Amino acid sequence: MSPSGVETCGTMSPLDQNETSCIIQFKESLSLELMPSDERRNWEKRSIYKVRPCIANLNSKAYQPQVVSFGPYHHGKDCLHPMEEHKRRALRHFLKRSGKPLECFFKSLREVAQVLEESYEELDPNWKVGSSGDAACQFLKLLITDGCFMLEILRAGPQQVTQAEQEKDDYADDDPIFSKHGKLHVMPYIRRDMLMLENQLPMLVLDRLVAVESDGKKGDQFINDLILKFFSSPSKVTSKCLHVLDVYRKSLLPPENEVQDKLPKGSRGLIWSxxxxxxxxxxxxxxxxxxxxxxxxxxxxxxxxxxxxxxxxxxxxxxxxxxxxxxxxxxxxxxxxxxxxxxxxxxxxxxxxxxxxxxxxxxxxxxxxxxxxxxxxxxxxxxxxxxxxxxxxxxxxxxxxxxWYTWGATLWNTHFESPWSITSFIAAILLFGLAIIQTVYTVLYP
Structure with a gap:
């Protein structure tokens, strides 16, 4: 027994057979866990997350799509089901306009299926590529359908289009989504849903789809510009992004090459309204x-x-x-x-x-x-x-x-908020000055 009364490892009583078996199983379970370096690589691959309950519970509606799902997290919800037929219709338009068979897009995404899966923090086993061939197929079908629909939405946009863009548009004038009526009454809700963290698609999906469509002529910058135009952002984002929400966030911040001035440090002070x-x-x-x-x-x-x-x-x-x-x-x-x-x-x-x-x-x-x-x-x-x-x-x-600043501010806010009060004050000063000059003149030259 140690002086503190706690047994050290060398002085403890030996384990019985059940305890020894328990420890062996414990060690084996630990050996199956990822090494720290592997865990870090997995963390770095993630970019789409489930919002933590402690955050989501404050305003759950803000994190739940109301009109359309993108990706696996909210796919299949009853309230979002009506948009599925429009997704498939948009996919047909996309394929027809591209002139490429569906197989080309499927093969391109299949090459990076594992990377796409690892972009999601939590994924139901039914979507995991390694679970079964059917799961992998369903996962890629989902990403192709949602990715093409997102590209069609971005291409159409809520903004005014040019005459040349109108001529390329192959949607009917009364289309529920892509007509003027749809852009006015439906597109704003889609735009809102596209900025939800749980409703993101990996940028790699859009990259691959656009690359196949354009024979490799269009890439990251084309997609970034498309997203910024869709959200009416005047900013320019040139760096590689993770998804639509990441592009939007970077558009709100300074350019990547802008250096912020270092300001003095100090203890945090209170700030008022x-x-x-x-x-x-x-x-x-x-x-x-x-x-x-x-x-x-x-x-x-x-x-x-x-x-x-x-x-x-x-x-x-x-x-x-x-x-x-x-x-x-x-x-x-x-x-x-x-x-x-x-x-x-x-x-x-x-x-x-x-x-x-x-x-x-x-x-x-x-x-x-x-x-x-x-x-x-x-x-x-x-x-x-x-x-x-x-x-x-x-x-x-x-x-x-x-x-001093507080006294000066009080004086100004009390007496000089109005331009007329400022004018009156200046006039009073001038009159006072003239009165002094007249008094001095009278004394010197009686």
Whole structure:
């Protein structure tokens, strides 16, 4: 017995036969597990995840497709079944327009079937390539059907098309999905579902389909541009992406070659709402870009990127945050932005102030609705330590602690909000100055 009263390994009583057998089985089970290097390789291959219950339970509807499923996670759900016939119809259009037989697309995806399977964090055995030949066939059929439908949706898009594009369009004028009516009433819901983390297709699926269709003339950049055009994004994404949600996320961030300035570190300070910051002398201005990282603070001016808020904003950003939570190494920029904005947007008055500065474009009608969106997005999110936004928060907090700025802001907000009050103040100063000059003149020259 050791001095502490705990038996050491060498002094413990020997194991009986049942315990020895148990230990042997335990060791054998461990030997069947993947080595750390193999586990890491598996993690690196994953890009499509099931949203964790602790996150999904806060707003389950935001992570569940309402109109169409892409990939295996939500395939077969009753509420999404009506879109299946449109998928098959779109596949026929895609094959006819490409001039290639279905076998060519099937063979191309079969070559990378294992890689495609490993892109999913959780996959039912019925879809796994190694389970049986039928499972592999069903998995590839699903990806081809959904991939071609997604490409057709991206190609059609909700935006206005040119005359040349209209001539290439082989869908009927009364098509439920691809007509003007469908683009107006159905496409917005499809676009929303395409930004859900559980509803993604590996980019490799689209790459392979486009490569076969174009005889290898089109690749990653063509697909990135197609996605950005579909979501009306002015950004350019040149890096290789994992799926549609990844392209959309990168379009919200600075270009890959842009270097962010390093800001001073410090202990995290509190940050108040926009109206409270305004009362402390802080002015708000729109940044020069729409990048979520283009937030800066200098000489009492807080610059924020413009953001449009509508009925799809909450769902899109919740899925972007979930993607950052699940995919190690992707970054934390969207989560940090939402954390920061939730702090400065508390009530409708904060929204109104940012609207007046052209920072928020309100597509929801009421300022209160916009405030509720940011309050909902801010649940269960944290700011990454030592990030650029952490430094901005510290700068804003330090500025607000200076009494002179607070006194000056109070004076300005109380007496100089109106241009007429400023004019009156200047006139009073001039009259006071003239009165002093007249008094001095009278004394010197009686």
């Amino acid at each position: 926009a109206t409270e910051l305004h009362e402390h002398g802080i002015q708000f201005k729109k940044s020069g870009t729409t990048s979520l990282k283009d937030i800066s603070f200098e000489r009492g001016v807080l610059k924020l990127p413009e953001i449009s808020v509508d009925d799809t904003t909450e769902s899109a950003y919740l899925n972007l945050i979930a993607f950052e939570h699940c995919h190690a190494g992707v970054g934390n920029e969207v989560t940090s932005y939402i954390y920061f904005m939730e702090k400065i947007i508390d009530k409708e008055g904060d929204v109104a102030l940012l609207e007046a500065r052209d920072i928020i474009q309100n597509g929801m009608g009421s300022d209160q609705a916009v405030a509720q969106v940011f309050n909902s997005l801010g649940k269960e999110v944290t700011l990454e330590p030592e990030s650029s936004l952490d430094a901005v928060q510290n700068q804003v907090s330090d500025y607000c602690k200076k009494a």
